[in-house]
Amino acid sequence: MLLSPAPLHIPDGFLNLVVSLIFWMATVTMVGLAISKTNQSLGERQIPLMGVMAAFIFAAQMLNFPVAGGTSGHFLGGALAAIVLGPWAGILVMTAVVAVQALLFQDGGLLVMGANIFNMGILTALIGFGLYRMVVTRDKGIRLAVAGLGAWIATMAAALSTSLQLWLSSTTRLEIVVPAMLGVHALIGVGEALITVAALAFIEQTRPDLLTMEKSAASGGRGWIFAGVFISLLAVLLAPLASGNPDGLERVAEDLGFLAVGLNAPYEILPEYTIPVLGETALSTVFAGMVGALVLLGLLILIGRSLRSSTQDT
Secondary structure, three states: OOOOOOOOOOOOOOOOHHHHHHHHHHHHHHHHHHHHHHHHHOOHHHHHHHHHHHHHHHHHHOOOEEEOOOEEEOOOOHHHHHHHHOHHHHHHHHHHHHHHHHHHHOOOOOOOHHHHHHHHHHHHHHHHHHHHHHOOOOOHHHHHHHHHHHHHHHHHHHHHHHHHHHHHOOOOOHHHHHHHHHHHHHHHHHHHHHHHHHHHHHHHHHOHHHHOOOOOOOOOOOHHHHHHHHHHHHHHHOHHHOOOOOEHHHHHHHHHOOHHHOOOOOOOOOHHHOOHHHOOOHHHHHHHHHHHHHHHHHHHHHHHHHHHHHHHHO
16 A cells, blocks of 8 residues: 655644744754854855755655554664765755645644754754764774664654654653653664665765765766756655554654644645645655655755855955
């Protein structure tokens, strides 16, 4: 049976207003810092890479994979984005991905978007990049192993942060939600690590310069850009085959009895990754995924060029 990807992110209603606003403030502060830092270091040839990375992460997140107990997991991508782009550009990419998912696909609440960006984009980017850059070695195997470990730890950190937010919101008890969330995300993190390592191994083979501190993205032409877009769209074609099981957070919310407090979005554009006029069909999911990937590709290129232009004007 062909299925649409399951919702991925915290919906409105799970967190109270105070916790939501606190994490909005933390996220706005970090994203502002990321804009400032990226503004100082962004090269012209890195701009399309940001767009390709956003499109790929969006597409990969649609591919929910099954884990134990009738649960599914999905790729986060923050560690991968930060390792390839640097932490600040990586945060901008993840912010755009989570925002587009909420605004265009009604995946994740609007009030809690700050918390979703913080958990999935900021924590994962900083942890993944930090661990990867701690290891200075020419050994490709060690670098990939550390990247995989960083991706796993980043997934666990995002799950722990979500657990704390739910507890602070009095949605559930800390001693119950923490082991439940960390238990299921320990398995999901394995998938995160494998996807991160596979993507980095591919980049190491085709464009190793993208993983150096001094990125010489000027070489190699634009063929890799088209290859990245092609891979992203290919992933979208597989989206109808994604697991329809509830993801880690949804499964925990169902098991612990607070799933019903989640609120539906106040509007619908492309709900549940479908084109409404096409219904809940495989073709609808594919077209919706292509729209999302291309929107993010264009959005990040536009953001990158705007940052680059403001740098040249100062």
